Amino acid sequence: xxxxFFVFLVSIxxxxxxxxWFETDINTEIDVLKxxxxxxxxxxxxxxxxxxxxxxxxxxGKLHNKEGQLIGSINNISIPKKGKKLIGVIxxxxxxxxxxxxxxxxxxxxxxxxxxxxxxxxxxxLDIDLKNQKIIDFIIEKNRMFVLTVSTKNxxxxxxxxxKNEVTKGFTYDLSDKNFADSNNASYELDLLxxxxxxxxxxxxxxxNVPNGLEKTxxxxxxxxxxxxxxxxxxxxxxxxYTYLINLNFNNGKSSFEVIxxxxxxxxDYYSNSNSFILSDKIITVYSSKDHLDLSVYNLNSLxxxxxxxxxxxxxxxxxxxxxxxxxxxxxxxxxxEKSSKFLRKITNSxxxxxAYHQKNHVVLTLGASTEIQTNPYLAxxxxxxxxxxxxxxxxxxxxxxxxxxTRIECLFDSEFNHLKGNIPSNNYxxxxxxxxxxxxxxxxxxxxxxxxxxxxxxxxxxxxxxxYSLYKFIQ
Numbered sequence: 452x453x454x455x456f457f458v459f460l461v462s463i464x465x466x467x468x469x470x471x472w473f474e475t476d477i478n479t480e481i482d483v484l485k486x487x488x489x490x491x492x493x494x495x496x497x498x499x500x501x502x503x504x505x506x507x508x509x510x511x512g513k514l515h516n517k518e519g520q521l522i523g524s525i526n527n528i529s530i531p532k533k534g535k536k537l538i539g540v541i542x543x544x545x546x547x548x549x550x551x552x553x554x555x556x557x558x559x560x561x562x563x564x565x566x567x568x569x570x571x572x573x574x575x576x577l578d579i580d581l582k583n584q585k586i587i588d589f590i591i592e593k594n595r596m597f598v599l600t601v602s603t604k605n606x607x608x609x610x611x612x613x614x615k616n617e618v619t620k621g622f623t624y625d626l627s628d629k630n631f632a633d634s635n636n637a638s639y640e641l642d643l644l645x646x647x648x649x650x651x652x653x654x655x656x657x658x659x660n661v662p663n664g665l666e667k668t669x670x671x672x673x674x675x676x677x678x679x680x681x682x683x684x685x686x687x688x689x690x691x692x693y694t695y696l697i698n699l700n701f702n703n704g705k706s707s708f709e710v711i712x713x714x715x716x717x718x719x720d721y722y723s724n725s726n727s728f729i730l731s732d733k734i735i736t737v738y739s740s741k742d743h744l745d746l747s748v749y750n751l752n753s754l755x756x757x758x759x760x761x762x763x764x765x766x767x768x769x770x771x772x773x774x775x776x777x778x779x780x781x782x783x784x785x786x787x788x789e790k791s792s793k794f795l796r797k798i799t800n801s802x803x804x805x806x807a808y809h810q811k812n813h814v815v816l817t818l819g820a821s822t823e824i825q826t827n828p829y830l831a832x833x834x835x836x837x838x839x840x841x842x843x844x845x846x847x848x849x850x851x852x853x854x855x856x857x858t859r860i861e862c863l864f865d866s867e868f869n870h871l872k873g874n875i876p877s878n879n880y881x882x883x884x885x886x887x888x889x890x891x892x893x894x895x896x897x898x899x900x901x902x903x904x905x906x907x908x909x910x911x912x913x914x915x916x917x918x919x920y921s922l923y924k925f926i927q
Contacts, residue, residue, distance in 0.1 A: 472923060475521060485506055487507070488898070536552050537551055542594060543594075592681070596612070597612055606626040610622050656676070667847065669820065671688055682699065723799065730808070733751055743795070819860060849883070
């Protein structure tokens with residue numbers, strides 16, 4: 452949640468209004484099928500919006516046109532037996548195909564649904580040969596689903612393309628001539644590098660066009676997809692000395708590999724921590740120890756270092772716009788820390804992260820470390836965490852942002868990363884949270900969804916009293 456540090460300076464505001472877009476009655480279905488998650492799918496061909504309500508065994512769907520009128524409905528859609536996680540949705544003509552994986556990400560299945568005929572069919576086993584490979588994640592792009600894998604025998608990445616009827620092999624990205632090294636410059640295998648410490652959630656797909664919480668951006672390996680260029684950038688910070696960048700082109704099969712030696716790294720630091728974040732044409736790196744921290748900004752294309760901001764344990768932090776905030780502590784839900792040394796100690800001993808987003812002509816940056824958000828274990832094991840990007844669904848980033856448990860500072864910069872004084876401005880997520888807290892307290896938070904439709908944010912929530920699922924449009 453946003454903390455506002457009020458000073459008598461000009462602040463930046465977001466002009467946003469909301470209205471009820473449309474409602475759909477799910478009262479009959481919800482009593483019988485008891486969904487645990489809702490998945491929105493926007494059909495760019497005709498503007499229709501499909502809502503799939505899912506639990507671990509069965510699903511039902513509602514189809515609305517772009518005016519919000521109900522034009523199709525289908526119930527009792529069986530989920531494949533090994534389908535434990537929804538990983539993506541695509542559509543073709545009247546068919547919507549939902550893809551699933553098992554918990555180990557080594558078995559794929561699918562269900563195809565036709566709202567016009569009311570029929571559905573499923574494939575219990577999509578034939579994909581994963582011998583000596585491990586799935587990294589799933590990418591939905593322009594109504595195509597890509598499966599990204601890494602070889603467990605050599606430093607090679609592969610893509611596969613999934614359609615309604617089959618999975619076909621895509622490109623091979625051979626990085627076997629690249630040197631992946633740890634902080635002592637000993638060679639390391641790519642698959643071990645990407646998955647990092649098994650004690651942490653190590654791979655996250657990041658939408659850097661929206662705010663994100665530190666719980667999401669502190670992952671060791673992050674995937675950034677550029678739909679306009681058809682490129683995927685993989686960043687990795689398993690080892691504190693280096694930030695690795697791998698660029699894959701999904702259109703022509705080309706790849707590139709770059710390394711940044713993190714500013715401030717000292718091999719004699721007994722405790723240290725590092726991470727990074729990509730924002731537009733810049734990459735931000737952070738390296739911390741208990742004595743100091745370096746926050747550096749690089750040009751993403753040339754890797755030229757543009758700025759470095761430092762924190763020294765016995766000195767005040769001169770680029771923060773809020774106090775040092777600690778939320779989610781064992782005894783106090785909110786407190787402020789006074790000393791830089793305490794901040795450095797907490798973030799170095801935890802899982803450090805940095806995240807940023809554009810707010811008009813400014814950049815809002817959050818630096819700190821987080822603890823894991825406690826979620827429903829049933830959801831976490833099935834459909835609580837969607838592996839891929841599903842038609843603009845933003846609920847993952849919204850949840851990590853609005854329910855953060857972290858020690859952090861928030862900073863305000865101009866577009867060239869010159870520090871600015873003043874308030875941290877509210878953003879779209881803040882306005883949605885405020886609207887939710889003021890108007891939707893009695894609604895079922897387990898069936899929330901958030902996605903973008905054109906330039907507007909759409910927030911969905913279920914009212915148990917009326918049986919209506921409501922979609923609110925937030926218009927900028």
